[in-house]
Amino acid sequence: MTEKIVLAYSGGLDTSVATKWLQEERGYEVHCLTVDLGNLPDMEGAQRRGEEAGALSVDVIDAKADFLNYFVFPALQANALYQGEYPLATALGRPLIGKLLVDKARELGATAVAHGCTGKGNDQVRLDVAITTLAPDLTIIGTARENEMSRDAAIEYATKHGISVRQTLASPYSTDENLWGRSVECGELEDPWAEPPEGVWSWTTDPGSAPDEPAILEISFEQGIPVAIDGERLDPVTLVQRLSDLGGKHGIGRVDMVEDRLVGIKSREIYEAPAAVTLITAHKALEQLTLAKPQIRMKERVAQEYADLVYNGLWYTGHHRDLAAYVQSSQQDVTGEVRIRLWRGTTTVLGKQAAYSLYSKELATYGDDDLFDQKAAQGFIKLHGLSVQVQAHRQLLRESKDLLHLAAPERDGESD
Numbered sequence: 001m002t003e004k005i006v007l008a009y010s011g012g013l014d015t016s017v018a019t020k021w022l023q024e025e026r027g028y029e030v031h032c033l034t035v036d037l038g039n040l041p042d043m044e045g046a047q048r049r050g051e052e053a054g055a056l057s058v059d060v061i062d063a064k065a066d067f068l069n070y071f072v073f074p075a076l077q078a079n080a081l082y083q084g085e086y087p088l089a090t091a092l093g094r095p096l097i098g099k100l101l102v103d104k105a106r107e108l109g110a111t112a113v114a115h116g117c118t119g120k121g122n123d124q125v126r127l128d129v130a131i132t133t134l135a136p137d138l139t140i141i142g143t144a145r146e147n148e149m150s151r152d153a154a155i156e157y158a159t160k161h162g163i164s165v166r167q168t169l170a171s172p173y174s175t176d177e178n179l180w181g182r183s184v185e186c187g188e189l190e191d192p193w194a195e196p197p198e199g200v201w202s203w204t205t206d207p208g209s210a211p212d213e214p215a216i217l218e219i220s221f222e223q224g225i226p227v228a229i230d231g232e233r234l235d236p237v238t239l240v241q242r243l244s245d246l247g248g249k250h251g252i253g254r255v256d257m258v259e260d261r262l263v264g265i266k267s268r269e270i271y272e273a274p275a276a277v278t279l280i281t282a283h284k285a286l287e288q289l290t291l292a293k294p295q296i297r298m299k300e301r302v303a304q305e306y307a308d309l310v311y312n313g314l315w316y317t318g319h320h321r322d323l324a325a326y327v328q329s330s331q332q333d334v335t336g337e338v339r340i341r342l343w344r345g346t347t348t349v350l351g352k353q354a355a356y357s358l359y360s361k362e363l364a365t366y367g368d369d370d371l372f373d374q375k376a377a378q379g380f381i382k383l384h385g386l387s388v389q390v391q392a393h394r395q396l397l398r399e400s401k402d403l404l405h406l407a408a409p410e411r412d413g414e415s416d
C-alpha cells in the first residue's frame, strides 16, 4: 500500500513542486495542509496548484485564534523580541504548524510529514524539533533540503508537470506572513550596506509619506492580554488585525536588522510588524505602572531568554513551561489602559492608568500634598553610600586623587 505523507503547504512554487516531487521521487500519496495564521496571500490559487500537482487532498486549517491565544499573547506578555528587535512572528508560528501537521498525519494514518524549508534557515529546525517531539515515529522529509533544486530548476519542473506558476514569482525575496508580522529575506537585502528597496515593504507605508494626522488610540489590557481598542471589546484576531492595518498605514513596525541564525549564519532580515510593535510598546508602558522594580528587571532577563528559546525552536520544553509560568504569574495586575499615538513610523505612549497601579502621586509629587518623608532620605543615603566611601578611601584614591580617570584612561593630547 502506498504510504501517506502530509506536506506543510504554502501554495507557493516550492511546495507545489514538492507535492509532485514527493509522489514521483519518493512514491508517497501526498496530502497538503495549509495552516492559516493570518494574512495568507492567494489561497484559491494555492488550492488549485496543489490539485494540479496531484495532491489527494488540500486542506486549509484556520488556526488564527489558537495562534494568538497560545503562542503570540504569551510572547507579548513576555515582551519577547529576538536580539532586541524581531517580534518573532515566523518563529512563533512554527511550533503550531508542527503540531497541526502531526494531528493531520494521525487523522490520515500517514507515516511521514514534509516541509519545504531550506537547509540554511531556522524554520527547518523549529518544525523538525516540534514534529519529532510530538511524534518521534513519523519520518520527516525536508523537500528543499533533499532535492536542492534551484529556483530556475523548480520553475522548469513546475512547467513540465503542468503546475501553474504565479506571477509574484517575479519577487526576488523569500517571505513569510502571519498576523504577528511579515518576514522578508534574500535578493538585494543580502548586501547590508544597501538600503532596502521600497518594493520590500508591503504592509507599511514609508514613514516619510505616512499621514500627517496621527492616530491616537486607547488599548485596554487584562492581565497582560489586549482586549479592547477605544473601549470596544474585540476578539483577538480582530484586535490584532485592526492594529496591523492601522499601524501599517502610519508606517509603524519596520525592522531592518542583521540577525544571528541558529545555524551560525548572520543574515540581513526585514520585518513588518505594526501590531506587534504597537502592543509590545503599550504593554511595557503598563508594566511600568503595575510591576515592582525587581519584577521589571527579572522580566527583562526573562524576555531575552524567552525570545531565544522561541527563536531556537525550543517551544515544547520544560524550560519554556517554567519561564511561561513566571511570565503568567507576573501579569496578575497588568490590567489597565494605555493611550498611544501612531505617527510617521513612531509609537509614543501618551498616557497610562491601571486599577492596581503602584504609582503614588502623594509620594512622587513636589506639591503641598507630599507624603514622602524627605528627612528620612539622609539616613538612607548614609548607609547606601557607606561601602562606597570605605572602598574609595582604602583603595581607589591610592592611585588617583580625583578619580577623573576611573572609567577611561587619559586620552592623548589631554593636558592636566
Ligand code: ARG
Binding pocket: 088, 090, 091, 122, 123, 174, 175, 176, 183, 184, 185, 269
Ligand atoms: N529570520 C526569521 C526567523 O528565523 C524569518 C524567517 C522567514 N522565513 C521565511 N520562510 N522567509 O524567524
